[in-house]
Amino acid sequence: xTTAEAKQIxxxxxxxxxxxxxxxxxxxxxxxxxxxxxxxxxxxxxxFQDAMRAKFREIEVPAQLxxxxxxxxxxxxxxxxxRQPVWLAAxxxxxxxxxxxxxxxxxxxxxxxxxxxxxxxxxxxxxxRMDIVTNDMSQVRQFMAARGAPADYEVAPGLSRLQLTGGGxxxxxxxxxxxxxxxxxxxxxxxxxxxDRTALKDPPPSxxxxxxxxxxxxxxxxxxxKTYLLTGPEESDFLRKYx
Numbered sequence: 001x002t003t004a005e006a007k008q009i010x011x012x013x014x015x016x017x018x019x020x021x022x023x024x025x026x027x028x029x030x031x032x033x034x035x036x037x038x039x040x041x042x043x044x045x046x047x048f049q050d051a052m053r054a055k056f057r058e059i060e061v062p063a064q065l066x067x068x069x070x071x072x073x074x075x076x077x078x079x080x081x082x083r084q085p086v087w088l089a090a091x092x093x094x095x096x097x098x099x100x101x102x103x104x105x106x107x108x109x110x111x112x113x114x115x116x117x118x119x120x121x122x123x124x125x126x127x128x129r130m131d132i133v134t135n136d137m138s139q140v141r142q143f144m145a146a147r148g149a150p151a152d153y154e155v156a157p158g159l160s161r162l163q164l165t166g167g168g169x170x171x172x173x174x175x176x177x178x179x180x181x182x183x184x185x186x187x188x189x190x191x192x193x194x195x196d197r198t199a200l201k202d203p204p205p206s207x208x209x210x211x212x213x214x215x216x217x218x219x220x221x222x223x224x225x226k227t228y229l230l231t232g233p234e235e236s237d238f239l240r241k242y243x
Contacts, residue, residue, distance in 0.1 A: 003038050006031045013048045035171045036119050057192065092163055102117045110201040114197070116172055117220060119215040121180070123170060124231045130166035130181055140167040140180060149176035150217055150226055153194040158228070158242035162190065175199040190232035190242065199229045219243065 009128050012019070032042045039175040056082045079099035132143045137155070147169050161181040170177040172195065180192040196201045204220040204227060212220055217238050230242060 001027055001031055001221060002034060002154045003031070006038060006209045007041065010045060013042075013045070014081070015049060017155050034169065036123065037171065037173055043170040062239060069156060084172060085126075092124065113200050113204055113227070116200060117213060117225075119172055120170075120177070120179075120191070120193045120229055121216050121218055121231050124189075124216060125214060129168070130179075135164045135166075137164055137180075140164070141154075143167065145175075147176065148177045150194045150196065151178065153180070153192075153228070154223060155180070155192070158240075159190070159192065162242075165189070173199070179212040184232065190230065193229040193231070195227050197222050197225050200227055203227045208243055230237055 009028040010032065013025060013029070019031055029042075032038045040240055064191040089110050132140060134140060141151040144167065149169050159182055162184060163182050165181045167181055175195055178194040180194070180226070182190040182191055182192070203222045206222055208219050208221040211220075212234070213231070215233075216231045217234050219239060219242075220230050232238070232242075235241070
């Protein structure tokens with residue numbers, strides 16, 4: 001299922017309903033869980049649905065509406081040429097919703113590495129579930145390579161001394177991102193994100209740059225044809241320990 005196909009299906013998703021149990025919807029929701037950009041789009045969609053329902057609930061039914069309908073003596077049938085099949089009316093409604101959705105959820109332009117870094121740190125803060133759980137780096141590389149994600153990445157000496165716990169496949173603006181997870185040893189995790197350098201309009205330099213993003217420390221650098229981002233809880237000598 002492509003991202004575009006998933007969006008068409010998720011436009012009909014009603015949060016809190018039984019929609020998620022339907023196979024096509026379940027597949028689209030799973031894709032949204034893995035694709036950060038699609039997941040953000042879905043969050044906006046659900047918020048829009050909630051806001052619309054809240055507005056409809058605020059509309060009061062006129063007190064005399066029922067009586068007026070009952071008092072109606074004459075029903076004027078529509079001419080044959082003005083009668084629309086039910087499916088045509090439904091199609092028109094869907095087309096209207098799609099048009100509104102395309103305007104409401106129009107994707108914003110990429111702002112380069114800062115956007116990528118913020119998305120990846122957000123993923124780390126959510127404790128993203130790993131797609132592969134293993135302490136064998138070769139298995140993680142094989143998993144990534146089979147899915148078109150960077151697999152020939154370099155692991156810094158400091159990181160190689162930590163316990164590997166597995167990895168996951170993410171996507172950023174339709175580009176595959178390899179996430180490699182390490183156990184720091186005190187029930188805290190470090191996440192290494194690797195992406196094709198050419199996917200960024202302003203990749204970081206080769207010299208590692210350390211900064212704080214939300215609650216985590218983030219170190220970024222580029223090497224060869226790849227861009228790296230390492231995130232983890234704050235601690236002293238972060239750079240010296242892991243790079």
